[in-house]
Amino acid sequence: MSDMEVVAADALTNFVYHEARLLDEKRFDEWYELFTDDARYWMPLTRGQPNAETFTSLFYEDKLLLRIRIERLRHPNAFSQQQPGFCQHVLQHPAVETADPRASHYVTRTPFVYFESQLDRQLILGGVTYHHLTLVDGALRMRLKKIELVNCDAALPSIQLLL
């Protein structure tokens, strides 16, 4: 493995902060490019949920579904967003859970608070996000972004933007 590249912890945490900032600033096209082609964006419905096939999830999106979501947010007839919504992530410093340069596999764990507002309404959610990262052509990319809401089993109102 002569071309094995070691990713510094700072690079991993900077990635996580940058990724959240792109969502908060609605820079969805840049955000979309941070995923590998076979990536998943996953928010399970239950704690310790083993998969997203025989269990329903709150989100389980491949790049096709993410593209649909992004384009729909821009659609003039996305009625529920004609009064636009905004979000803000507040992140705890990410912890590096796994760093395996040989497999180019890195996992970070980031507790978060998330605000989503739309005029006079505000939704506050909290939980932990796991980023499964890998190097693609020397750049970090997400294979999996998994969001574990602390209240994943609660009765929830519309969540219209991306955590």
Add this chain to the structure above:
Amino acid sequence: MGDAMSRYRNDPQAIRALVRPDEIHRDVYLDRELFDLEMEQLWRHSWIYVGHDSQVPNAGDFYTTQLAREPVIMIRGADGLVRVLPNRCAHKGTRLATAVHGKCVGGLLRCPYHGWTYRLDGKIRTIPLKSGYDGTAFEQSEAARGLREISSVNYRGFVFARLSASGPDFETYFGESLSSIDNMVERSPQGRLEVAGGVLRYLHDCNWKLFVENLNDAMHPMVAHESSAGTAKKIWEASGPAGPPPMVIEQFAPFVNGYDFFDKMGVKVFANGHSYTGVNFSIHSQYSQVGEYERRMEEAYGAERARHILGEVRHNTVYYPSLTIKGAIQAIRVARPLAVDQTLIESWTFRLVGAPEALLARTTTYSRLINSPTSVVGHDDLHCYRSIQEGLAGGGDWVSLHRNHSPTEAVSAAGTYGATNEVPMRSQFRAWAEFMTLGLGGAQT
């Protein structure tokens, strides 16, 4: 609040006057007193969905929920029967079980406050220091009767309850509309369903009726869902697809079919507000088949019967007022009204026992795409319901339900129609007026 503040409580005529043959008064969505009356009358005299018996497979297993704001417990008895009991100690009203799902320790329900215990059929087993009641009128009291079992029917696994002692019996209430549950059950090669995949709980800040009406509203998908389903279809088509579309595109795309498609799918209306769309075909008709599943169905039922079962691809069946089902994909949605402008919508999915797990993956995918609080389809539906709620609050007394109304339409409107007809909503509101006033006396005019 004295009667002077009451517009509807003692006036069944005023309630009936809210429902004209082709219009309804906005108060049905807005008025708090009417909401209270709905919970006391309509939701107690009709049959409300409680849960599925696969949620309580063994004796002592329970599931707790609320019916018309009343906490109830659905519990499997030592005799194997599923009963519905008030989830409320006969002593002081403490909730006996607070977990959503659980199992009774030692085959007894035990109150966490003073330790009264109950058998699984609701009868009192023990009261600590029972001698303290000697010489009192306790034995003649309501409390001594324990948990009074609520009338319930387990129809092929689907458990319904009627909270009031009076009201129509189960078969009369649902009639032929039960054929949608039959079809859903028969889609299992073993004729058995199991709750699986978790439950989505989506809080709707709107009146419950707006949700229920929408389930048989065939005039909204191509408008409300243009930005979601329409975008999905466009992105897929623009990708220059070489093969068949993936499941998510199969599921999204039909929402933006044209008026002709939605009208021709047809709607069948039954008495008491029940109906289903998709008499002839539906948005679920063109899903790609799982070959192994068809083979197992043919083995179980024979080729002709299997073809008949799978050929029935209904869209939404409304079991007024609490339950809507999609038998063709084994998903149900349950309306739990919380307040005049707050409704919890629960989406449950089912495994077809004996069928390939791919069928479960299809229904969990659909539920996630369409029924989740994150659904791009659901967002625009809820936006419309909320907008109605807010729009009507400021005026516009009468809501139009004139589409395809015939002056000779019967009260129940039972029959089959083009699905863009607003007849299912008219039928729902006629049932609403009847059940709202069943217990209030006064002749119906």
